[in-house]
Amino acid sequence: MKLLEVKKLNIKFNILDGIVNAVNDVSFEIKKGEVLGVVGESGSGKSVTFLSLFGLIPQPPGEIVSGRAIYKSENLLDMSKKKLSKLRADEIGFIYQDPLTSLNPVLKIITQIIESPVLNRRLTKAQAISEAKVLLKHVGISDQKKNYDSYPHQFSGGMRQRAMIAMAIANKPNILIADEPTTALDVTIQAQIIELVKKIKDEIGMSVVWISHDLGVIAGIADRVIVMYAGYIVEEAPVLELFKNPKHPYTRGLLNSIPRINSDIDVEGIDGIPPDGLKKHIGCPFSERCSSVMDKCINSLPALKKIRNNHSVSCFL
Amino acid sequence: MDAKKLIEIRDLKVFYKTASNLFFKKNNDVRAVNGVSLEIYEKETLGLVGESGCGKSTLGRAILDLRPIEKGSINFDESGQINNKKGINKLNKKNYQIIFQDPFSSLNPRMSVGDIVKEPLDIHYNLRTSEKINRVKDLFKMVGLDPSYIYRYPHEFSGGQRQRIGIARALAVSPKFIVCDEPISALDVSIQAQIIKLLKKLQLELGLTLLFISHDLSVVWYIADRIAVMYLGKILEIGSKKEIFQNPKHPYTKALLSSIPMPDPLEERKREKIILEGDMPNPTHPPAGCVFSSRCPNYIDECSISEPMLIPKNNKHSVACHLV
Numbered sequence: 001m002k003l004l005e006v007k008k009l010n011i012k013f014n015i016l017d018g019i020v021n022a023v024n025d026v027s028f029e030i031k032k033g034e035v036l037g038v039v040g041e042s043g044s045g046k047s048v049t050f051l052s053l054f055g056l057i058p059q060p061p062g063e064i065v066s067g068r069a070i071y072k073s074e075n076l077l078d079m080s081k082k083k084l085s086k087l088r089a090d091e092i093g094f095i096y097q098d099p100l101t102s103l104n105p106v107l108k109i110i111t112q113i114i115e116s117p118v119l120n121r122r123l124t125k126a127q128a129i130s131e132a133k134v135l136l137k138h139v140g141i142s143d144q145k146k147n148y149d150s151y152p153h154q155f156s157g158g159m160r161q162r163a164m165i166a167m168a169i170a171n172k173p174n175i176l177i178a179d180e181p182t183t184a185l186d187v188t189i190q191a192q193i194i195e196l197v198k199k200i201k202d203e204i205g206m207s208v209v210w211i212s213h214d215l216g217v218i219a220g221i222a223d224r225v226i227v228m229y230a231g232y233i234v235e236e237a238p239v240l241e242l243f244k245n246p247k248h249p250y251t252r253g254l255l256n257s258i259p260r261i262n263s264d265i266d267v268e269g270i271d272g273i274p275p276d277g278l279k280k281h282i283g284c285p286f287s288e289r290c291s292s293v294m295d296k297c298i299n300s301l302p303a304l305k306k307i308r309n310n311h312s313v314s315c316f317l
Numbered sequence: 318m319d320a321k322k323l324i325e326i327r328d329l330k331v332f333y334k335t336a337s338n339l340f341f342k343k344n345n346d347v348r349a350v351n352g353v354s355l356e357i358y359e360k361e362t363l364g365l366v367g368e369s370g371c372g373k374s375t376l377g378r379a380i381l382d383l384r385p386i387e388k389g390s391i392n393f394d395e396s397g398q399i400n401n402k403k404g405i406n407k408l409n410k411k412n413y414q415i416i417f418q419d420p421f422s423s424l425n426p427r428m429s430v431g432d433i434v435k436e437p438l439d440i441h442y443n444l445r446t447s448e449k450i451n452r453v454k455d456l457f458k459m460v461g462l463d464p465s466y467i468y469r470y471p472h473e474f475s476g477g478q479r480q481r482i483g484i485a486r487a488l489a490v491s492p493k494f495i496v497c498d499e500p501i502s503a504l505d506v507s508i509q510a511q512i513i514k515l516l517k518k519l520q521l522e523l524g525l526t527l528l529f530i531s532h533d534l535s536v537v538w539y540i541a542d543r544i545a546v547m548y549l550g551k552i553l554e555i556g557s558k559k560e561i562f563q564n565p566k567h568p569y570t571k572a573l574l575s576s577i578p579m580p581d582p583l584e585e586r587k588r589e590k591i592i593l594e595g596d597m598p599n600p601t602h603p604p605a606g607c608v609f610s611s612r613c614p615n616y617i618d619e620c621s622i623s624e625p626m627l628i629p630k631n632n633k634h635s636v637a638c639h640l641v
Contacts, residue, residue, distance in 0.1 A: 041505035156596040186368035191576040216578025220585040257510035259539030269510025
């Protein structure tokens with residue numbers, strides 16, 4: 001069942017140096033209960049795409065040029081600020097990369113968790129606090145050492161991310177947007193957080209959008225994967241298919257950039273540097289770095305085409 | 318392995334002092350490196366892995382005399398010795414260089430990149446300007462940058478290119494040994510691959526010895542010959558790359574290896590993961606006995622009573638654990 005359908009989304013940023021076309025003709029859907037993995041390097045537009053849908057990019061400098069995002073038969077991009085804010089509170093949860101800068105340093109963790117339930121569900125403070133305590137326990141923060149009375153700086157990185165998750169799921173969202181939630185964490189803590197999100201996802205039955213640059217993490221958590229480059233979706237496939245049968249040269253390059261443990265396969269990497277957002281592409285955005293580039297690639301843009309069931313690629317090859 | 322020892326570290330301790338209370342003298346030093354002994358052999362790459370705060374960067378800096386040491390000693394082949402007594406620190410720094418993690422803050426924004434790479438030559442060599450510039454241009458070619466870039470400034474370069482400049486700077490004085498302190502963790506995946514390939518190539522061509530500090534085990538697998546696993550200021554396990562990855566003995570190493578996300582969905586879902594509970598303890602008050610005892614899944618009483626020593630299990634592999 002489609003929960004959210006995005007069609008031809010275009011976003012640009014007007015900055016002093018010119019125009020950055022951050023998201024270009026991006027279309028995708030999120031199904032109920034699935035984990036959608038979004039992979040791309042810095043500047044590929046993966047965060048902007050999802051933040052913009054829920055009114056979370058500053059406008060200006062950002063500008064949603066065109067597109068539709070249908071959620072429960074309403075277009076999110078036409079929604080009033082007030083309605084969007086209510087929707088974010090009730091149905092969408094967010095967790096971000098850096099839990100220290102996304103938490104308010106002068107408020108107790110628990111005060112920040114109850115903020116939304118008190119405002120949006122009209123719970124009394126006492127009700128909300130007892131609910132928040134249950135939530136914190138659920139995400140693995142016990143009441144030892146007065147944890148429920150702590151400020152963000154008293155928590156470790158992993159605990160802060162757990163608190164963020166508690167906050168995100170306080171209103172049992174339909175969609176959880178996880179924007180590189182484990183990038184700032186150590187691998188053993190990362191493993192804890194991934195397990196926790198999987199567990200909660202199954203309990204609430206929410207959909208998860210997991211944005212990451214780490215293909216290993218995506219391989220473990222996603223059902224379906226979108227690969228983004230320079231603001232374009234270059235490949236989309238179910239997770240098994242994508243890793244077994246990557247078609248786009250960029251996806252292949254990414255997979256060949258990771259050293260494989262216990263194997264002697266050499267890493268290949270991708271030549272060149274990530275694209276400059278200010279530059280306008282006529283042809284394929286990846287053509288400058290692609291090892292199998294043809295004349296056609298420089299002059300015209302390949303469309304995202306379905307090559308088999310659920311597997312789409314934008315490449316002339 | 319009959320390789321020559323280049324660096325020998327004995328019972329090294331490096332502490333960070335914290336402000337002490339005027340009335341109650343408490344021992345609150347952060348024990349970043351708390352009794353480390355290891356050898357680094359000529360022309361090898363030793364990978365040093367561990368989570369943030371385990372002391373791996375501090376250890377790397379102490380070796381280069383960039384951090385005062387509390388106890389212990391570091392012996393270099395003919396280039397001198399560092400120990401905690403003042404005045405006899407002698408290190409020929411020309412042979413020992415470092416590449417930093419963040420290529421954005423480790424290059425002076427007011428100097429042209431050519432001058433940045435030239436600076437070590439100014440200090441250590443007495444060369445004519447034209448000779449220096451030729452050397453800088455050669456170095457640029459060596460790290461895969463266009464030599465015509467030498468008059469540009471750091472902000473004109475991407476992260477990967479800046480890291481290449483950092484590498485050129487470290488290579489300028491033809492060192493024997495380079496500490497690579499997380500040199501790729503600030504870079505995108507496709508650029509990471511370029512840089513580790515470059516480092517591996519340079520290491521072979523120039524016969525360098527590298528201490529490669531990283532939290533990314535798959536990168537360490539690619540570049541290192543031997544691996545040391547560090548936790549809370551101690552080395553828990555050290556051995557050849559194959560031994561550590563294919564025959565890990567310490568419970569922490571096992572957990573660390575099982576937590577690496579593998580870019581293979583089938584493998585990743587099939588795999589039994591060891592999920593550790595909790596966080597790394599505060600290094601001002603490490604747990605009694607084994608430093609890993611507070612999180613260890615195989616904990617026995619002895620672990621919090623006595624500290625296990627790093628004992629060789631075979632000639633390529635040493636482990637610090639009571640149960641091994």
